[in-house]
Amino acid sequence: xxxxxxxxxxxxxxxxxxxxxxxxxxxxxxxxxxxxxxxxxxxxxxxxxxxxxxxxxxxxxxxxxxxxxxxxxxxxxxxxxxxxxxxxxxxxxxxxxxxxxxxxxxxxxxxxxxxxxxxxxxxxxxxxxxxxxxxxxxxxxxxxxxxxxxxxxxxxxxxxxxxxxxxxxxxxxxxxx
Ligand code: ADP
Numbered sequence: 001x002x003x004x005x006x007x008x009x010x011x012x013x014x015x016x017x018x019x020x021x022x023x024x025x026x027x028x029x030x031x032x033x034x035x036x037x038x039x040x041x042x043x044x045x046x047x048x049x050x051x052x053x054x055x056x057x058x059x060x061x062x063x064x065x066x067x068x069x070x071x072x073x074x075x076x077x078x079x080x081x082x083x084x085x086x087x088x089x090x091x092x093x094x095x096x097x098x099x100x101x102x103x104x105x106x107x108x109x110x111x112x113x114x115x116x117x118x119x120x121x122x123x124x125x126x127x128x129x130x131x132x133x134x135x136x137x138x139x140x141x142x143x144x145x146x147x148x149x150x151x152x153x154x155x156x157x158x159x160x161x162x163x164x165x166x167x168x169x170x171x172x173x174x175x176x177x
Pocket of ligand 1: 015016017018028029037038039040042084119120121122123124125126127157158159163
């Protein structure tokens, strides 16, 4: 599924983010940048030790913020590590989740990157309900793309059909054809 956002393009695909050929893929990291399971584990095992070496040097990242490292052995040149909220049911969850997408696109722009791929942040181990997360993620991403038009291409790489469907329905509501 594809939508134009000004001159830029927003795409949803089902797949594995480690296979993306793009300027940066985004990692759903933790505050210590210490690596974990889920998409974080997949990115570090495919990208090799150079990514963790930079993460150690950076030291950590606050919830809702983002930092950038090399892509190591990945096909992506960089990894942007952002830390999603652990879902608690409070209105703060959506603010922090939106901030992850906004800050990641700001970091991409600040580093001259034109293409970024996101996973569905916080919807695995961090327990954010998929439909709610999809709406927050897409709204924040579209807003950030409008503010940073030099980021020309943003793809959501959704892991499995359920995640893809949730994002496709949310995007249809947000930017109807
Ligand atoms: P969090 O701790 O932010 O919840 P997780 O990695 O547990 O992070 O899950 C975030 C999302 O990433 C989940 O929807 C999960 O299905 C998805 N995911 C897991 N592995 C991959 C992958 N290789 N590519 C893309 N998405 C993935």
